[in-house]
Every structure is written in structure tokens, then in C-alpha cells.
Amino acid sequence: MTWTSSMSSGYSSLEEEESEEFFFTARTSFFRRPPGKSRAAPQDVQKEREPHIYLSKEEVKEKIQSYNSSVTDKLKMTLNANGIYTGFIKVQMELCRPITVQSSQSQGRCAPSNTETAFYLPDGCVNTLHISSTNTVREVIEALLKKFFVADNPAKFALYKRCHKEDQVYTCKLSDREHPLYLRLVAGPKTEMLSFVLREHETGEVMWEAFSIPELQNFLRILDKEENDQLQILKNRYAAYRSKLEEALRGVLKPG
Numbered sequence: 001m002t003w004t005s006s007m008s009s010g011y012s013s014l015e016e017e018e019s020e021e022f023f024f025t026a027r028t029s030f031f032r033r034p035p036g037k038s039r040a041a042p043q044d045v046q047k048e049r050e051p052h053i054y055l056s057k058e059e060v061k062e063k064i065q066s067y068n069s070s071v072t073d074k075l076k077m078t079l080n081a082n083g084i085y086t087g088f089i090k091v092q093m094e095l096c097r098p099i100t101v102q103s104s105q106s107q108g109r110c111a112p113s114n115t116e117t118a119f120y121l122p123d124g125c126v127n128t129l130h131i132s133s134t135n136t137v138r139e140v141i142e143a144l145l146k147k148f149f150v151a152d153n154p155a156k157f158a159l160y161k162r163c164h165k166e167d168q169v170y171t172c173k174l175s176d177r178e179h180p181l182y183l184r185l186v187a188g189p190k191t192e193m194l195s196f197v198l199r200e201h202e203t204g205e206v207m208w209e210a211f212s213i214p215e216l217q218n219f220l221r222i223l224d225k226e227e228n229d230q231l232q233i234l235k236n237r238y239a240a241y242r243s244k245l246e247e248a249l250r251g252v253l254k255p256g
Helices: 057-070 137-147 180-187 213-253
Strands: 003-006 011-014 085-093 099-102 116-119 125-132 157-165 168-173 195-200
Touching: 057 085, 057 180, 085 137, 085 180, 099 213, 116 213, 125 137, 125 180, 137 157, 137 195, 157 180
Parallel strands: 011 125, 085 195
Antiparallel strands: 003 011, 085 125, 099 116, 157 168, 157 195
16 A cells, blocks of 8 residues: 655545444534634534445446546546556545644654644645545545644544535544445545545544643643734724724813
8 A cells, every 4th residue: 555645736645344423413613713714514414324335346347437437527446457446535624623733854754853733724625535445434534644744643533424415415424444435436426426524523522531742732822822812802902992982082072
């Protein structure tokens, strides 16, 4: 299995039983997103459990041919002689909490400098991965995090599949053993039929034991910065009110 990435191109490569958790998504966040980061919660509803369809080699070949004939963005699938096929999936990043990223100094073969930064990933970020039919959900998550040099534990994240039907958005969490490229093949290339989303685990509360000490320290620094920013906003607001009141008083008290 090989893996390559390009931060500028948004492309990565990851080459050589189904148990799903379905729920109503309640978007919660430990950190309040800074101004401009607000995001309306997607209207996700519970999706009925779907049976897993096992395809023969001939059925896989036919589906790949049909898939490639419908592709409009040149991201086609390729069937190898050993029966393993490769192709592309797009994953949308919907992360509410900041991620911890390693600096370039700690990514080389030299001794790590322990330089890490926590920041919010831009909304609507979509990444294209080149994977094989043998790659699992867990491997896809690890590849996405590696692409962004994310130091967070992969166990904090989950991959979801989303589809649209009758003006509703259905979403369900995929198990680590699922194979995303197989799901892409069965659903076809249209993202309305199926799309993939990376999110934090929806646990209802923060799992503090899953965070390292540097991560927790980064979170505290973020909270301190947000608190100082909000205090400065309040001070500026009241300073503006005070200035207007003083100006009004001068106009009233002005003789003549």
C-alpha cells in the first residue's frame, strides 16, 4: 500500500463486515467557532439499515464499466487483473473542533521539535483520495489526517456516508471495516446518491482522556485568546457608547 499527498492539489493516493451506527445527528461543539466560522447544522435524519450486496467478479467488471461511462470529472475506476480495483473518493471535512497540526520541522527524519499548532480547518474543505477496493474506512481516515499532518488520534474521528432522498439528507456512520470505494462503486459517481464526510465522533460530551497534554494546553491557549478577543469587543462597544453619550451631553449643555 502506498500513500502520497499534495497539500496544494487536494489529491492523495492510498493503494494497495459491515456494522453501521445510525442516528439523528445533533451537531455539538466543545469550542464556539470564531466569527465567520458559524455553520448551520445539516438536517440529517436517521437512515434505515441497508443490506450489504456482495458482487461477483463479473458484476464488479460490469459496474465499473457502467460507473466509468457516467463519470464527468475523469475520476474513473480501474480493475486490476487480481480483481482489486482502484478509484477516487471525495471526502468533505466537517470538523467543529480545532485540529492539532505538526510543524514542518517535526515531519522530517530529524529529531522532532514538538512544534504543534491548533487551528480550525476551513469550512467546506473537500479532499480527493485515490484508494483501492481493499482500503478500509480506518485507513481512509488515517490518510486524510496524514495529508494535513494532523497529530490528533485517528480514533477521535469517524467517516460518514450521506445521501439525499425526497428532500431529506440521510447520514450514517461507517464502521472501521467498511470499504469506501465499494460503496462508491455501488452508488455510482453522483454525490447526490452518496458522499463521504469526516467528522469528530458524536459522543455527546468531550472525551478528555483521548487528548494528549500538548493538545489540552493548545485548547487552553485557544480559550484564552477567544476570551481576550471577546473582552476587547465588549470594551470597544462600550467605549463607542460612552463617546456618543458624551457628545450628546456636550450638545445639550452647550450655551445658546
